[in-house]
Amino acid sequence: MIFFGTKGKTVAGPAVDCVTCPHCGKQQHQSFGLLRYFHIYAIPTWMTARQVGLECLHCKYTLIGRDVPDEISHQLKPMLFPKRRVLPLFTGLILLCCLVAGMVHIGHQEELDQAQYLAAPALHDIYIVDITSGLGQEAVQGTYKYAAMRIVHIDDHQYEFALGNMVFEKVQGVRQDIRKGKTNTSSYYDSETLLLSHAQIRHLKQIGALKAIERR
Numbered sequence: 246m247i248f249f250g251t252k253g254k255t256v257a258g259p260a261v262d263c264v265t266c267p268h269c270g271k272q273q274h275q276s277f278g279l280l281r282y283f284h285i286y287a288i289p290t291w292m293t294a295r296q297v298g299l300e301c302l303h304c305k306y307t308l309i310g311r312d313v314p315d316e317i318s319h320q321l322k323p324m325l326f327p328k329r330r331v332l333p334l335f336t337g338l339i340l341l342c343c344l345v346a347g348m349v350h351i352g353h354q355e356e357l358d359q360a361q362y363l364a365a366p367a368l369h370d371i372y373i374v375d376i377t378s379g380l381g382q383e384a385v386q387g388t389y390k391y392a393a394m395r396i397v398h399i400d401d402h403q404y405e406f407a408l409g410n411m412v413f414e415k416v417q418g419v420r421q422d423i424r425k426g427k428t429n430t431s432s433y434y435d436s437e438t439l440l441l442s443h444a445q446i447r448h449l450k451q452i453g454a455l456k457a458i459e460r461r
Contacts, residue, residue: 359458375391409433
């Protein structure tokens with residue numbers, strides 16, 4: 246299966262009777278336009294070429310591109326390649342731009358959410374942390390160091406956290422447990438808790454120990 250490549254399409258144009266065929270000397274021609282475009286999964290992404298062509302109605306001899314007189318080519322292009330015919334060839338590029346813009350917007354919104362969660366911690370917020378940085382814990386088997394910890398109690402700007410029993414090599418492992426709802430149960434966490442001030446939480450963020458905050 247071909248996932249990407251180039252394709253072409255031909256569009257019919259008006260009759261032209263002011264060009265002499267170099268093969269048979271007749272002047273009756275049918276104009277056409279040749280559009281070539283790059284596609285991804287059969288979706289036109291961007292146009293790579295557009296050429297004006299003339300086919301002799303007598304002998305079928307064809308003039309295309311630079312072989313067509315410049316004056317005739319300039320006259321025919323607006324009729325052969327109007328915007329309604331050309332713009333669809335940029336469908337994939339438009340979709341890609343929309344996708345990138347959407348991802349940028351989502352990323353920006355995520356940054357705003359994280360800043361809000363950090364400024365005002367709430368009960369049951371789940372923090373994804375590097376337990377070896379700022380929390381005084383040791384990595385498991387050398388590389389397993391990411392865990393979840395959940396706010397279980399708030400008292401006078403002091404935040405009590407329960408540290409998760411599961412430790413992962415990558416942040417994604419913690420995120421999967423959060424998505425599956427495993428971090429919502431008390432059995433997921435150790436019975437001993439950790440007390441942190443708001444300033445200490447901010448410090449964890451500053452030194453890179455706090456990777457993300459999830460709020461459900």
